[in-house]
Amino acid sequence: MAITYTGVRNPVWTNPEHTQIDLEVNFDHWTEDEYILFTADPNDVGEPHSVELYNRAVAGDFGPVSEFVPPADITGDNAMALLRVERDRLLEESDWMVLPDRTATAEQLAYRQALRDLPSDYPSAYMTWDQTTRDYVWSNVTWPSL
Numbered sequence: 001m002a003i004t005y006t007g008v009r010n011p012v013w014t015n016p017e018h019t020q021i022d023l024e025v026n027f028d029h030w031t032e033d034e035y036i037l038f039t040a041d042p043n044d045v046g047e048p049h050s051v052e053l054y055n056r057a058v059a060g061d062f063g064p065v066s067e068f069v070p071p072a073d074i075t076g077d078n079a080m081a082l083l084r085v086e087r088d089r090l091l092e093e094s095d096w097m098v099l100p101d102r103t104a105t106a107e108q109l110a111y112r113q114a115l116r117d118l119p120s121d122y123p124s125a126y127m128t129w130d131q132t133t134r135d136y137v138w139s140n141v142t143w144p145s146l
Contacts, residue, residue: 074127114144
């Protein structure tokens with residue numbers, strides 16, 4: 001079954017290498033009459049509509065393709081909330097160190113205390129986009145380690 005669409009808008013490169021394009025597409029098989037985000041890829045051989053949408057976007061059929069813009073830094077309260085989530089995950093992973101049937105070392109106790117102190121020790125921590133890894137990375141914070 002061929003996938004068809006009735007409208008395409010807002011093409012944007014997904015990366016600076018121009019290898020994929022994000023589009024808003026109104027697919028005919030979608031039960032709602034709305035546009036959904038779709039990433040078109042010229043190498044998506046299993047999905048011919050993806051290749052078609054990519055090629056048509058490059059040709060300008062849906063307007064000019066906007067340049068990739070890296071995501072904004074995550075700062076302030078949002079960064080602190082994410083810092084706490086990551087800190088809590090690391091604390092949970094290290095809970096075994098302080099179980100009643102074992103004696104934690106001074107190094108393990110110091111590690112867990114440093115995790116608990118992260119928000120107050122690094123109130124200006126933020127996350128910035130790393131284009132190499134294509135993910136957010138922490139800045140202005142030093143994570144404790146064992």
